[in-house]
Amino acid sequence: MMVKSYDFDWNVVTSNFPRLLEGLGVTIQITLIVIVLSMILAVPVALMRMSNIDIVRWVAQGYIELFRCTPLLVQLFWVYYALPTLTGITIPGFISAVIALTANLTAFMAEALRSGFQAVPVEQIEAGKMLRLSSWQRVRYIIIPQALRQQLPVILSLNISLFKDTALVSTIAVADLMFTANKIASESYRALEILTTAALMYFVIAFPVSLILSRIERNMMNQGPSGTAGPNLLSRMVPGLKVKAAA
Amino acid sequence: MSQLTNTGSRRRVEPASSTITASHGEILVSARGLQKSFNDRMILKNVDFDMLAGDITVIIGKSGSGKSTLLRALAGLTDPDAGRIVFDGKVVFEDEERTDDWRDVESHVGMVFQTYTLWPHMDVLANLTLAPRKRLGLSAAEAKERAEVALAEVGMSQHLRSRPSQLSGGERQRVAIARALMMRPKLLLCDEITSALDPPVAAEVLEVLRRLKQEEGIAVALVTHDMAFASKAADRVVFFHEGEIAVNATPDEAFNRSTNPELKKFVDAVRF
Numbered sequence: 001m002m003v004k005s006y007d008f009d010w011n012v013v014t015s016n017f018p019r020l021l022e023g024l025g026v027t028i029q030i031t032l033i034v035i036v037l038s039m040i041l042a043v044p045v046a047l048m049r050m051s052n053i054d055i056v057r058w059v060a061q062g063y064i065e066l067f068r069c070t071p072l073l074v075q076l077f078w079v080y081y082a083l084p085t086l087t088g089i090t091i092p093g094f095i096s097a098v099i100a101l102t103a104n105l106t107a108f109m110a111e112a113l114r115s116g117f118q119a120v121p122v123e124q125i126e127a128g129k130m131l132r133l134s135s136w137q138r139v140r141y142i143i144i145p146q147a148l149r150q151q152l153p154v155i156l157s158l159n160i161s162l163f164k165d166t167a168l169v170s171t172i173a174v175a176d177l178m179f180t181a182n183k184i185a186s187e188s189y190r191a192l193e194i195l196t197t198a199a200l201m202y203f204v205i206a207f208p209v210s211l212i213l214s215r216i217e218r219n220m221m222n223q224g225p226s227g228t229a230g231p232n233l234l235s236r237m238v239p240g241l242k243v244k245a246a247a
Numbered sequence: 248m249s250q251l252t253n254t255g256s257r258r259r260v261e262p263a264s265s266t267i268t269a270s271h272g273e274i275l276v277s278a279r280g281l282q283k284s285f286n287d288r289m290i291l292k293n294v295d296f297d298m299l300a301g302d303i304t305v306i307i308g309k310s311g312s313g314k315s316t317l318l319r320a321l322a323g324l325t326d327p328d329a330g331r332i333v334f335d336g337k338v339v340f341e342d343e344e345r346t347d348d349w350r351d352v353e354s355h356v357g358m359v360f361q362t363y364t365l366w367p368h369m370d371v372l373a374n375l376t377l378a379p380r381k382r383l384g385l386s387a388a389e390a391k392e393r394a395e396v397a398l399a400e401v402g403m404s405q406h407l408r409s410r411p412s413q414l415s416g417g418e419r420q421r422v423a424i425a426r427a428l429m430m431r432p433k434l435l436l437c438d439e440i441t442s443a444l445d446p447p448v449a450a451e452v453l454e455v456l457r458r459l460k461q462e463e464g465i466a467v468a469l470v471t472h473d474m475a476f477a478s479k480a481a482d483r484v485v486f487f488h489e490g491e492i493a494v495n496a497t498p499d500e501a502f503n504r505s506t507n508p509e510l511k512k513f514v515d516a517v518r519f
Contacts, residue, residue: 121362121364123360123361123362123364124364124366126324126358126360126364127358127360127364127366127423127426128378129323129324130322130324130356130357130358130427131357131377131378131382131426131427131429131430132353132354132378132382132430133377133378133381133382134382137381137382141366141377141381142366145368146366146367146368149368
């Protein structure tokens with residue numbers, strides 16, 4: 001294979017770094033808004049998904065499957081281009097991005113929460129019932145904290161994916177990191193330097209969260225009923241790496 | 248009926264202990280004609296059952312014979328298909344549904360389960376004080392005070408701040424009993440609470456129940472396979488066989504004089 005010689009010009013990165021940071025700010029802003037909204041909305045959707053009332057359960061299931069089984073890009077385009085045709089209201093790119101990403105993440109988050117809710121032993125819920133806690137109090141104090149704790153790795157993983165998936169909003173002209181990087185790259189003809197920098201910026205944010213996720217997973221394994229530490233994510237990913245078990 | 252009291256600026260609902268009128272030796276719970284089926288299989292077949300206030304009733308029988316279903320029906324966790332339940336003279340279940348009176352007396356019924364049902368994300372204090380704070384309106388200080396008393400009653404005072412994962416099986420069950428005591432029940436239902444414990448630890452837990460009966464006058468309905476405890480501490484022994492109460496007698500009558508062949512077979516199987 002022939003390697004083409006290439007003269008790197010990192011000045012284009014330094015001179016445009018403030019613009020990239022601005023784009024990163026928009027990316028983080030969208031990510032945080034979507035995470036908060038999804039966390040709030042996922043709880044009722046998960047509860048609806050477990051409802052004894054068929055119609056309620058079907059509505060929740062239909063919503064979840066619709067957003068899990070269609071590409072996020074299509075969902076983004078649909079909200080940005082198709083919804084205004086239906087409603088007659090033009091939705092700005094940023095709002096469209098938040099709506100589509102929230103709807104998408106809520107569907108996945110609701111399934112994670114449902115799985116966590118169902119993993120709480122029935123006896124623990126019945127114990128709450130016997131102590132005359134109301135249905136909401138049982139959900140609020142017994143089920144949600146345990147479901148969140150148990151599903152934390154999944155939820156964090158979904159959030160990391162969301163952070164990366166926000167790059168898609170560049171396709172509907174939202175000035176996020178990806179949009180800004182593309183713009184600078186097309187202006188400067190220095191795609192390699194700019195896109196590499198953009199990738200590094202995504203990595204710098206996502207990697208610590210990934211490490212935290214790994215640590216949480218390790219702690220959860222160490223706190224298992226057997227009390228024995230299982231293999232953690234890092235040591236599975238990096239053969240030979242020995243990670244000290246949490247005290 | 249619950250009672251509202253005023254403590255400074257905070258109104259709180261006291262447990263309705265004053266409404267329980269049955270005193271020791273009087274009928275606290277009476278069930279008539281209880282029936283319950285699951286998947287076309289009849290688990291309870293016209294069960295009649297009485298419990299006296301302050302008594303320990305040990306319920307024995309093979310798995311699937313209806314013991315736990317009876318406890319769950321008394322606890323309000325399962326509604327029978329037919330029958331009537333009277334608690335302290337009030338009809339609490341009739342015509343396939345709980346009556347309004349059930350709301351008044353339900354806080355007098357506590358239950359401890361076979362598996363450890365302490366909430367693992369809370370320490371012992373939080374496990375004990377959640378319901379009194381949220382349901383009875385007790386302040387944090389009042390609930391803590393009550394928790395200290397309840398833990399002392401089960402010999403677990405030193406574990407106020409422990410996590411359930413830091414406790415042994417026997418300790419967890421004792422804390423579970425203390426948690427049930429926080430609502431000041433008059434009837435404590437215990438569903439095979441010692442089945443996962445070693446015999447000496449199980450004996451300690453059962454001793455707690457015996458003390459509660461003697462010192463607090465709490466009626467205890469206990470499903471267990473511990474025949475030694477049944478013969479030593481029970482006031483009544485109820486033997487379930489295929490959804491029916493086959494024997495309801497004093498421990499002496501049940502274990503030494505009963506001619507019921509199924510009971511004999513069961514006791515021999517459990518003992519050896």
